[in-house]
Amino acid sequence: MLIRNVNEVPDAPVQMDGVSGIRMALMVGREDGAPHFALRSFKCEAGGHAPKHSHDYEHEVYVVSGRGEVLLEGEYRPLKAGDVVFVPADQEHQFRAAKDEGMHFLCLVPVERNCGGDTPGS
Amino acid sequence: MLIRNVNEVPDAPVQMDGVSGIRMALMVGREDGAPHFALRSFKCEAGGHAPKHSHDYEHEVYVVSGRGEVLLEGEYRPLKAGDVVFVPADQEHQFRAAKDEGMHFLCLVPVERNCGGDTPGS
Numbered sequence: 001m002l003i004r005n006v007n008e009v010p011d012a013p014v015q016m017d018g019v020s021g022i023r024m025a026l027m028v029g030r031e032d033g034a035p036h037f038a039l040r041s042f043k044c045e046a047g048g049h050a051p052k053h054s055h056d057y058e059h060e061v062y063v064v065s066g067r068g069e070v071l072l073e074g075e076y077r078p079l080k081a082g083d084v085v086f087v088p089a090d091q092e093h094q095f096r097a098a099k100d101e102g103m104h105f106l107c108l109v110p111v112e113r114n115c116g117g118d119t120p121g122s
Numbered sequence: 123m124l125i126r127n128v129n130e131v132p133d134a135p136v137q138m139d140g141v142s143g144i145r146m147a148l149m150v151g152r153e154d155g156a157p158h159f160a161l162r163s164f165k166c167e168a169g170g171h172a173p174k175h176s177h178d179y180e181h182e183v184y185v186v187s188g189r190g191e192v193l194l195e196g197e198y199r200p201l202k203a204g205d206v207v208f209v210p211a212d213q214e215h216q217f218r219a220a221k222d223e224g225m226h227f228l229c230l231v232p233v234e235r236n237c238g239g240d241t242p243g244s
Contacts, residue, residue, distance in 0.1 A: 001194045001195050001199075001208075002206075002207065002208040003192070003194075003199060003201070003205055003206070003207050004205070004206050005202070005204045005205050005206070006184075006204045006205075007204050027206040028182050028206060028208045032208055033208075033210060034180065034182065034208065035180060035211070035232075036158055036159055036180070036232040037158055037159040037182065037230065037232070039182050039184070039206060039230070041206075058156065058157060058158070060150050060156065060159065060161050060230070062128075062161070062184065062228060064186075064204075070125070072123045072125075073123050077123075077125060079125070080127070082127045082128045082129050082186075083125055083126070083127050083128075084124075084125070084126050084127070084128060084149040084150060084161060084163075085124065085125050086123075086124040086150045086154055086155075086156065088155060089157070106184060106228075108159065108161070108182070108230060110157075110158040110159070
């Protein structure tokens, strides 16, 4: 059994090229016995951003609170609480918070990459 | 590209034995091209509940707002906003809202059952 609150699980800064001002907490992952997908919580401070990148696995994202944008199909599109985003594999994307407000979002990934091996952060 | 808000996607009452007062919106599913897992939004009115059941696939749940309980390992455990629950495959469980307050939660499932075939509601 596993019940954990997103505000109680310790998070850590995401260390990755192109990242600024984001902390991640792995809420449910491979080590918890999740067989197919992992649930991660990301808190991005105002002006912070994830990298602009693509990879061989999809994202399903839920915006918990705050405001920001996602780069998809070459354009930055506004995000607000309650928004769900699907980013297919191999599509360039970037999540970033507003300049004046942070953004808290969940980002789910499959635990296994399409081309084999563990998904990072799962 | 897919960006949808949980308060804007049409939902429908869940029709299933043992269910009372729950509406579901499929936010990202197989028909959207999700290859591994589906993200559904459930709004459960005060006193409403999902069925007490088990099945051959897991749940990963995020409580968006409200209060309720989940039956896991034979006991009802309290749930509040921000709680994440992992329900392994084949484990009996039940989600229900508080008597005096509804509960809104996301429930993610793999799109394929462990024993083959499409997961219902994916």
